[in-house]
Amino acid sequence: MRAARPDQTARSARLSAVRPVLWAAFAALATGAVLCVIGWYGMSGERFAERQLPYLASCTVPGAALIIAGAVLFAHGRSVLATARVEELYELLVTAGSPPATTRSPAAVATSDDILTIPGGTLWHRADCPLAAGKPEAVPPDAHVLATGGLSPCPICEPQPPPSAPPPER
Incomplete structure (x- = not known):
């Protein structure tokens, strides 16, 4: 019993x-x-x-x-x-217990430093971004397109701009 x-x-x-x-x-x-x-x-x-x-x-x-x-x-x-x-x-x-005193910010979805873009798209992505990963048409962006500001960073994977590109305008 x-x-x-x-x-x-x-x-x-x-x-x-x-x-x-x-x-x-x-x-x-x-x-x-x-x-x-x-x-x-x-x-x-x-x-x-x-x-x-x-x-x-x-x-x-x-x-x-x-x-x-x-x-x-x-x-x-x-x-x-x-x-x-x-x-x-x-x-x-x-x-039930209290949550931990320190909360970490959520980790980025993608962590790769390689940058890709989809032809005809308006964003640049990290190579392991879910929007670009596994797509055969994803290619490295042209430095001229990045320099002219024709592409913006992806809001999902939040890639850092390449050293040759100017910071994006918001």
């Missing part, structure tokens, strides 16, 4: 506190519904209003009150259960 974990014990304690409230709510709803049906049945057999009043007073009004009380108890039980679940989630999030 396995031993219960502390979080399971706390969860079962919360549920055992909510169960009586929910059972009382269902009992009140069921009793109220039965009383309303009895009152309606009794009233329906009487022709005169003064003979219907006892059924109204003894069954229908208390039945409606029990239905309202059952609905309130049910809502209260659900809110207690929801509060217990939120507390449990909070405990899980707090005890």
Whole structure:
């Protein structure tokens, strides 16, 4: 037999506190519904209003009150259960650990220093950029095109301009 974990014990304690409230709510709803049906049945057999009043007073009004009380108890039980679940989630999030104090910036997608361009394209890429890697038409860019500023650096792989090219204008 396995031993219960502390979080399971706390969860079962919360549920055992909510169960009586929910059972009382269902009992009140069921009793109220039965009383309303009895009152309606009794009233329906009487022709005169003064003979219907006892059924109204003894069954229908208390039945409606029990239905309202059952609905309130049910809502209260659900809110207690929801509060217990939120507390449990909070405990899980707090005890899960905090993130490391220092966060690293995401690494670049590509790390190669070789530069390629696609003929007819407007960007220059690193050789291992996902937009240029494996494409047979990718060729090294012409130094004249880089010097005139006809190409821009790829925003995905963020290549460094070659030493012969001027820095790109943004």
